[in-house]
Amino acid sequence: MSVSAPARLSRLLALVPWLQQHSGVSLDAAAEHFGVTPTELERDLWLVICCGLPGHGPDQLIDIQFWDDGIIHVIDAQTLERPLSLTGDEVAALLIGLRMLAQVPGEHDRGALASVTAKLEHAGYAVPTGQAKVVDTVDDDVRAAVDVALRDERALRIEYLGATRDQLTTRTIDVRRVISREGHAYLDAWCRSAGAERTFRLDRIVSAEVLLEARALPSTDETGERGARLIPADASTTVLVDFTPAGRWLLDVLRGDLVIDLEDGGGTLRADVADPAWLIRLVLAQGGDLVVREPADLRAAVHEAAEAALARYGPRAR
Numbered sequence: 001m002s003v004s005a006p007a008r009l010s011r012l013l014a015l016v017p018w019l020q021q022h023s024g025v026s027l028d029a030a031a032e033h034f035g036v037t038p039t040e041l042e043r044d045l046w047l048v049i050c051c052g053l054p055g056h057g058p059d060q061l062i063d064i065q066f067w068d069d070g071i072i073h074v075i076d077a078q079t080l081e082r083p084l085s086l087t088g089d090e091v092a093a094l095l096i097g098l099r100m101l102a103q104v105p106g107e108h109d110r111g112a113l114a115s116v117t118a119k120l121e122h123a124g125y126a127v128p129t130g131q132a133k134v135v136d137t138v139d140d141d142v143r144a145a146v147d148v149a150l151r152d153e154r155a156l157r158i159e160y161l162g163a164t165r166d167q168l169t170t171r172t173i174d175v176r177r178v179i180s181r182e183g184h185a186y187l188d189a190w191c192r193s194a195g196a197e198r199t200f201r202l203d204r205i206v207s208a209e210v211l212l213e214a215r216a217l218p219s220t221d222e223t224g225e226r227g228a229r230l231i232p233a234d235a236s237t238t239v240l241v242d243f244t245p246a247g248r249w250l251l252d253v254l255r256g257d258l259v260i261d262l263e264d265g266g267g268t269l270r271a272d273v274a275d276p277a278w279l280i281r282l283v284l285a286q287g288g289d290l291v292v293r294e295p296a297d298l299r300a301a302v303h304e305a306a307e308a309a310l311a312r313y314g315p316r317a318r
Contacts, residue, residue, distance in 0.1 A: 016080040027070045138203050145208035149175050153215040159206040174215040240294040242268050247289030280305050
């Protein structure tokens with residue numbers, strides 16, 4: 001009978017501390033305790049003795065003897081001599097992750113998420129006050145509509161409040177997936193209004209309606225997609241930005257076309273941005289690793305902003 005990887009991992013984590021406390025147990029008795037056959041347990045043991053601490057030398061691997069007479073002895077459990085227990089910080093991180101995942105649309109087992117969260121909280125764990133707080137600002141109807149659109153591969157009509165222009169726009173989009181960045185959930189989608197890939201922050205969607213028509217995503221060849229990038233929904237200015245090897249991370253921030261790709265890691269990216277002022281601040285903060293090539297007026301604006309910033313520091317800064 002096949003066993004899922006999570007189920008086997010859970011058994012392996014419990015196996016070593018239990019054997020440590022029951023030294024001398026027979027292979028058959030241990031197999032019965034864990035609800036597996038002796039052959040399955042023996043397979044687990046062969047896997048366990050290949051695990052250990054980084055370095056993985058002979059003195060860093062878990063050492064269990066079981067192959068001579070069917071009796072199991074734990075010689076060296078490394079750090080697994082006791083059942084796993086979580087620290088307060090680990091539990092806080094886990095609770096935050098569970099609550100964030102519960103906010104993200106998609107085919108999650110929401111019952112399981114709620115059950116695990118409730119069990120941790122019932123055990124007395126809680127996110128320490130003042131350390132972190134997850135605020136759910138996504139409308140339930142919006143989340144439900146996105147769930148249906150993803151599940152049934154249908155188009156979605158949304159009312160979206162842009163971040164840079166503070167305008168409410170109505171758009172028809174085809175959702176590709178949900179991504180999470182820096183504590184926020186985004187819809188990676190094809191925007192029919194813009195005729196291009198756009199990213200919509202979930203908590204800025206005011207309303208959402210699932211349409212009868214099927215989702216119609218362009219192929220990767222048509223979009224030149226390089227993976228999920230955070231392109232604001234109200235992107236409108238096309239720019240050419242040169243980047244050094246140290247500034248190559250720009251490819252992870254903006255989806256666009258890599259016009260030049262140098263051997264040393266530098267290059268030139270063509271991309272759309274919603275707020276030129278945001279790009280100016282970004283370029284100035286990178287100390288020369290990013291340089292605006294086009295459009296000319298934006299390049300001039302970067303130069304003027306740099307001159308103004310230097311002027312505040314006086315003659316010594318020049």
